[in-house]
Amino acid sequence: MKTIRINKSLIVGVLVAVMLSACATSKDFLSENFARVRNTHQRIAILPFDVQFENPSNRSTDNTNLKFSKQEREASLDAQKEMFTYVARQVQKGHYEIAFQDFTRTNKVLSDNGIKLEDIARQNKADIAKLLGVDAVISGDLAIRITQIDRRSPQMLPVYRNNDGVETNVKLFDAASGEMLWSTTLSQRPNNQMDTPHHLSSQLIEQVAKHLPYRTK
Template sequence: MKTIQINKSLIAVALLTVILSACASSNDFLSENFARVRNTHQRIAILPFDVQFENPLNVQNGAKRPQFFSKQEREASLDAQKELFAYAARQVQKGRYEIAFQDFTKTNKVLSENGIKLEDIARQNKADLAKLLGVDAVIFGDLAIRITQMNMRSPQMMPFNRNNDGVETNVKLFDAVSGEMLWSTNLTQRPSNPMDTPHHLSSQLIEQVAKHLPYRTK
């Protein structure tokens, strides 16, 4: 009977370890000026994300990043933007934020009309983009999706615990007036089982970002 109890305890510890290792870890920054400018922010735009699918082995070998987004990166960029908007809007509906988020389709229309490509957004001055979009601040993030070895049966699946494979996102908030970065969060998540996909892990991180934007009222 004791043996069974010990085994159950060991199993519980093992499961807890796996769960904790799979959970996203974060590192947040908040500017001292945020409290001063927070009340001046009424409408925020979420920009398409900067996305890179990378093989850590290629990075170690000095491979350069392509100048233009691949089709996969372009889709992931827009998916991350759309998901953050949806998750953030849900927080507004729940009364946790008293701000408005510009519809992502309007954001993208304005960017397109002004000749701003997805792969160029990272290099653009964020205050200028905020003014162009007619908002008080913009949120911009990047996604690094690390895949050492693709699953040949299903290329969408993540390898299981290989060479720090997983997804990392860094999301930042920029003020339209000063251009200052007021807040940022860095989140990482590794696959917890062979069925995890890059989109699933990215979506989990984006949801966490939406829940912890610095405008939370409760």
Template sequence: MKKILLFLLLAVTFTACGPQIYTAASFKEVKAKHQTLAIVPFDVLIESRKLPKGVTPDMMKQQQKDYGYGLQGDVYGFFLREMSKNKYTVNFQDVNKTNALLSEAGITYENMNTVSRDEICQILGVDAIISGKATMSQPMSDGAAIAVGLLVGAWGPTNSVNTSITIHEGEKGDLLWKYDYTASGSIGSSRKSLSNALMRNSSKKFPYKKS
């Protein structure tokens, strides 16, 4: 069957709950040692009560995976643009190198959450890693809404996305920083809308910004 391209949406103008931010007490101490961070693919979950005819669980899993790698690339691109403005105290590993090293170590999108963060940092040769999660929900009595979303990217006004970005340090794998963000909207858009909204908001509190 021809591959179905997934274009999930957020509103162009978002409505969002206030972000929740966690910063470890030890962050200032370890921050000074950090030079390079890596960004791993996002963990994506598309919630639905029922899949429509023609959409299989395997197809949904593949779309979640594609979306996770897409968000990884979007976030990396955002950081590169900000780095060109000399805004950060750290550098970011190229995501192609990150994914190649993970593949060589036998770490896949499907098993990544079973590997400790400190082990991933060691494999990648970085001081800390940035990871993220996106849970997309579309309440529905049948599969019609998700079928439309999968095929043409037109999701309804009840669509919502809970996202988070986390930073784990490399020596012990401890959580250093976490930013949670919830957005919802009704105007059709692309994955870029999600990544742009998330980064536009989280970057204001990103802990490696130069003072």
């Protein structure tokens, strides 16, 4: 019988490479003031995400006149809704002892005050928080780069460019001071046909929702 020898170090190396390519996390930032103001936060709002697709056809190159494309607009609201849904689950599980403003309420207040989706990123977050009647706001952005090459690998898997993937940066701002209290950056590269931009974004947002600095257990 032929004996097959397995190189354990090679297997470990491959597994590590797969894990690193699947999801990379930057170190979280946490303000020294967070512990002091944490107990003053009772209600938090999640803002629509600032979404940018690579080479979007409808986005103006003039930074003073940015306009979301239909695709970016839908992705912005989808990310906000998913974030709210995920944090609501964490509250139900007892992981957070704070309230999150319903995203539909947040969007109505923003709309009633003439604040467009593409304007949110440039707005003062303390002013928005006070407008929404919350103690803090969560602001996030998504950079989506999926430019799959048509050709297939010998294993019939799609081939992606080296910089393809989705990255999200999420920040928490205090209403009283406007200070950024916490931030995290997550990125993930596509590995198979199931890794659509929405799928990758949803995975990253879920991870963020599970690791907000308010977690009690």
